[in-house]
Amino acid sequence: MISVIEVKNLTKKYGDVTAVDHVSYSIEESEIFGLLGPNGAGKTTTILMLLGLIRPTEGTAVVNGADIIQNPLLARKNVGLLPENVGFYGNLTAKQNLSFYAELADVPKDAAASRVDKLIDLVGLSDKRDAKVSTFSRGMRQRFGIAQSLVRDPKILILDEPTQGIDPEGTRDMRELIRLLSKEQGKTVIFTTHLLHEINRLCDRVAIMKQGVVIALGTIPDLRSQINAQEGEDFEEVFLRYQGVV
């Protein structure tokens, strides 16, 4: 398998506080990689460093062959992001918003129009194509955020808490969409969450973070065996044992 992301000793310090502490791992092509941890574990900081929005204190990462410090522009060329608190231009319609992002991503004009339409259909917002984004519910905004992250047709998708604030049906749809993007379109998906059942159902591999450190890394069966989980033991229990809570 080809590594599309290699994280090497990535560290971020804010004064005396270490938000991310010498984190290293690699993520392979078409993999669904979950970053799991409680609030403040360093998941979002790691993601923002991968995109060059935060400068690492130490270490680096290579995204799609480009170093995030030496060539951040190239590194994020093939990356789509759905941020944790996604926001759009409320005064613009869904179509206008996506067209703006397509223009930013240098998508040729003729290709952009059809891509925008397809993406709006893909996330199930066909009837909201010409509605202003300010009228969207939280769940619709999250789905629309996925469309935005796909507008430049990236190889890597980074989704920060994609199911936050979505109802169970929306969560299921989101899960199916992520699976489709990875397994059928070959996209590498990194997503952060603190919802354990999503990780359990969706991820090929998981990194569990605690206070900026990756305390466990592997497939779900690996993680279970590393901690000698009992047959039938809930993954939530496994996670809490990793966190030292139980």
Place this chain on the structure above:
Amino acid sequence: MAKKEFLDIVGEKKFLLIFGTLLIVVLVSTFQGGLNYSSSQSSAGTIPRQGEQQGVPGEFRVIGSAQSLSTALSSMVTNFSLVGGVLAIAISFDTINMERQRGSLQTLLSYPIYRDTIIYGKYLGGLLAVMMVSVITFLAGVGVFVSVTGLSMTMDTAMRLFLFFGVSLIYMAIFLAVGLLLSIVLPEPSTSLLASMIVWLASIQLIPNIGYAIGQILFPMRLSFSGGTPSFSMPTGFQAIRAVISGLSPSTTYENIVNTILTASTMQFQSGSVTVVSIDLGQALLQSLPSLIYFVGLLVAVFAAAYVVFTRQEIR
């Protein structure tokens, strides 16, 4: 980016409200200024000496016109310095922190574009909006002035008005950059609005007042009596200190530059008569050159500060 920013700005209600206000006050003030200009032109010829009535011995004879464009358009200049500054701030005070608050800044910066593109685009969009306002306001204001006064538009007058427009644009661009900088440095739009308004107030009121106060402390004005009449003598030092400190204010500098540019003639007092001496545009520009350099330098410095902070800022 600039196109989107421009369209966003001109579509906002606050923009239309302030633009409308600026247009109305400029039209009213140029209309009033035009009427004053016309009446002064028709009555030009004599001005009374201080303390004497017109038509009695001791009257000065005035050779030429005493009313300049700068006097006629003074209220337009003042209104531009007040409302123009507010408009520029209203456009830019939330440029970046609103994107941050809305949650669109991380998305925007996750695209493979340089941050320069974003800050230039946003500033240019604001500048285009300001330019549109200035062009419309100026054409309307000058149109009203010319139709009221019947002033024939000579090349010299047109050039002076064009420079007035250019300097006004730089003035608004300074406040646009101030708003932009504060929107980058301060996380909340409400805080950056407050801070921008404080800068604006300092420019129109505080700095000139500080200049006056420091001038008074260092070179107090003296009260003297001559023939039982009290009079104040203003030491040169006071005027110099006041000019230097007040000159730090963009609003004062703007008014000084524009008044110098629009002053096509000045009165020279000679024994028994007042001669109106013309000042050509080259002289006026030379006279206001230090202020112009400071003005442009201030714009570059504020924008450069905004640029450096934004391109190095961590986006969390």
